[in-house]
Amino acid sequence: MNTLAVIHDLEKKVDDFHLGPIDLTIEPGTVTALIGNNGSGKSTLIKLMMNLAKPDMGNIHLFDKFVYGQDESWKQHVAYLPQKQIGFSPYNGHTLRELISGLYPNWDQPLFDNLIKAFQVPLDKTYEKLSPGAQQKLNLALTIPRGTKLMILDEPTNFMDIPSKSLLLDVLADWVERDGRALIFASHQVEDIRKLADYLAILKDGRQIGMFEKERLMETYQSYWINGLPEHAAIPGLVERQANGLVSDDPEATESWLKAQHISWQDRTSLDLEEIIGLLMKHH
Amino acid sequence: MKWPIRLSKDSREPIYHQIENQLKALIAGGQLEAGTPLPSIRALSKDLEVSVITTRRAYQDLEQQGFIETIQGKGTFVAEVAGTSRQQVKMDAVWRALEEAAETARRYDYSYPQIEELFSEILEQLRKKEEKA
Numbered sequence: 001m002n003t004l005a006v007i008h009d010l011e012k013k014v015d016d017f018h019l020g021p022i023d024l025t026i027e028p029g030t031v032t033a034l035i036g037n038n039g040s041g042k043s044t045l046i047k048l049m050m051n052l053a054k055p056d057m058g059n060i061h062l063f064d065k066f067v068y069g070q071d072e073s074w075k076q077h078v079a080y081l082p083q084k085q086i087g088f089s090p091y092n093g094h095t096l097r098e099l100i101s102g103l104y105p106n107w108d109q110p111l112f113d114n115l116i117k118a119f120q121v122p123l124d125k126t127y128e129k130l131s132p133g134a135q136q137k138l139n140l141a142l143t144i145p146r147g148t149k150l151m152i153l154d155e156p157t158n159f160m161d162i163p164s165k166s167l168l169l170d171v172l173a174d175w176v177e178r179d180g181r182a183l184i185f186a187s188h189q190v191e192d193i194r195k196l197a198d199y200l201a202i203l204k205d206g207r208q209i210g211m212f213e214k215e216r217l218m219e220t221y222q223s224y225w226i227n228g229l230p231e232h233a234a235i236p237g238l239v240e241r242q243a244n245g246l247v248s249d250d251p252e253a254t255e256s257w258l259k260a261q262h263i264s265w266q267d268r269t270s271l272d273l274e275e276i277i278g279l280l281m282k283h284h
Numbered sequence: 285m286k287w288p289i290r291l292s293k294d295s296r297e298p299i300y301h302q303i304e305n306q307l308k309a310l311i312a313g314g315q316l317e318a319g320t321p322l323p324s325i326r327a328l329s330k331d332l333e334v335s336v337i338t339t340r341r342a343y344q345d346l347e348q349q350g351f352i353e354t355i356q357g358k359g360t361f362v363a364e365v366a367g368t369s370r371q372q373v374k375m376d377a378v379w380r381a382l383e384e385a386a387e388t389a390r391r392y393d394y395s396y397p398q399i400e401e402l403f404s405e406i407l408e409q410l411r412k413k414e415e416k417a
Contacts, residue, residue: 029326029336169330177326198335214335215299270293 003027004150004182005049009058012048019044019206021058026150028180031172032211033193035186035277036203042186043083045203046154050080062150076104079146081139081153085127093123093138106147115141118167132159140168144175151175153185157192169195190274202280209284214273221276222251225267226258233261239279247271247279287323288315291332299334303342305377311351311362312373320362322352 004026011020019041026032034042047053049060051067060067065074088096093116101107116123119137127135136159143151157165173196176183187193193200200217202209226245229235236257237250245265248254258265271279289306291299310316322343323331329339343360346352353363389399 031336173326173330177324194333195330198329198337213337215338218293219298268294 004063005184006061007045007049007058008060010045010048010055010060011057012044012053012055014044014053017041017044017206019048020208022203022208024201024208024211026182026184028149028182029176030198031176031183031185031196032199032201033185033187033197034201034203035188035193037205037281039205040203041206042203043154046080046082046152046184046186049152050075050078077149079104079143079148079151081143081151081156083154085135085139088135089128090126092126093121093141096127096138096142097123100142100146104146104148108145108147111145112141115144115171119164133161133164136160137164144171149179149181151181151183153183155186155188157187157189165192172196190277194273200277202277204281204284207284209280217276218270218273220249220251221247221271221279222254223247223269223271224254224258224265225269226263226265229263230261239283286331287328289328289332291334300338300341300345303328303332303334303339304345305380307342307346308349308351308373309377311365312370316362318362318364322360322362324359 005024006026007022007024009020010022011018013019017039022045024032034045036042044053048055049062049067051072054068062074063077065071067074091099097112101109101112115137119134119141121130121134121138121141127138130138136156140153140156143153157168160168169192172183175181183196185192185196197214200212200214202212221239223242224245224247229241229246235246235248236253237248238254239247239249246254251268288310289303291302293299295302297305307316307322322328325336325339325343329336332339343352343354347354347360350363350369351365352360354360386399389402394402
């Protein structure tokens with residue numbers, strides 16, 4: 001078995017929102033960031049993967065099993081952190097740990113203890129009494145040590161302070177490197193995506209724009225500083241004209257066209273990941 | 285500890301190649317001795333903000349060329365590098381730097397004789413500076 005998750009031609013309609021078709025393959029040792037505008041369907045996609053909603057079309061395999069079959073034994077191999085935990089409010093951290101650790105045979109207690117200590121989460125306070133940041137830290141401490149092959153985190157760092165976030169990224173990097181694991185996380189935090197993601201799955205309004213390897217994507221986009229670009233020319237690779245030049249998603253084609261037209265560029269720079277994501281969302 | 289690797293996103297040299305060459309330079313230059321453990325692929329990827337695909341490619345190339353070795357279950361380490369490879373790396377690094385300088389000059393429409401003159405002048409100044417020191 002070489003893939004942990006395979007999503008094929010997945011579609012789902014919820015009222016007037018349409019998700020899909022989505023195609024995604026998750027291999028061991030990889031980190032995939034789910035990126036998209038608000039309401040792009042990231043959380044819906046994750047819920048479908050966890051069999052918390054039924055797809056209209058297509059299918060999802062986790063560990064070679066259909067997720068909507070009778071047999072839900074695959075669930076003990078997946079650690080899922082939703083954006084909102086339902087039913088946690090009246091319990092304190094000790095009780096939640098007891099409830100959750102019992103469900104996962106490979107529960108890593110030392111890792112839980114380390115996370116609680118590093119995040120400084122009080123375990124004797126009830127969940128509802130914790131700040132949003134502390135709730136998120138407790139949730140992560142209850143999710144990461146489950147000893148699963150696959151972990152799916154829905155916006156894990158929204159409320160986190162800077163030192164905790166950097167600690168979390170270290171913990172996740174270490175987690176994913178062992179035992180052929182894979183991590184999928186939905187995020188709006190470019191910093192997390194830059195540091196952790198190998199692949200970017202980008203959604204817009206329910207449509208999948210693509211699945212990109214990070215450096216490939218970075219190398220694809222180049223911005224050129226050019227004086228005197230002819231106004232109505234059809235330029236190969238052109239993504240966007242700017243005040244002093246253009247952005248290309250096919251630098252080779254753009255440059256050979258420019259050379260053929262005897263137009264020289266004063267500068268050529270790569271774009272930030274943030275800008276590239278913005279352009280992808282704008283032009284697709 | 286942060287590794288002394290500086291990536292230039294604007295360079296035409298692919299990122300994996302930059303990682304590869306900078307690690308090679310550190311090994312050939314003796315800053316990294318044989319047996320020094322290298323960071324795991326994921327840890328270095330995180331520090332450099334690149335994907336593991338990129339870092340793995342650099343490590344694979346380095347391993348093939350005998351600069352590093354992976355010991356199953358223990359990690360990746362700097363290998364014993366032959367003197368000839370060291371010389372080759374140094375030669376390559378100097379070659380690339382000079383080539384890049386020459387290309388910059390050509391981009392600004394300097395002629396070949398003009399570039400030669402500039403190089404001589406730079407060498408002359410450097411020699412004077414070293415003699416003073």
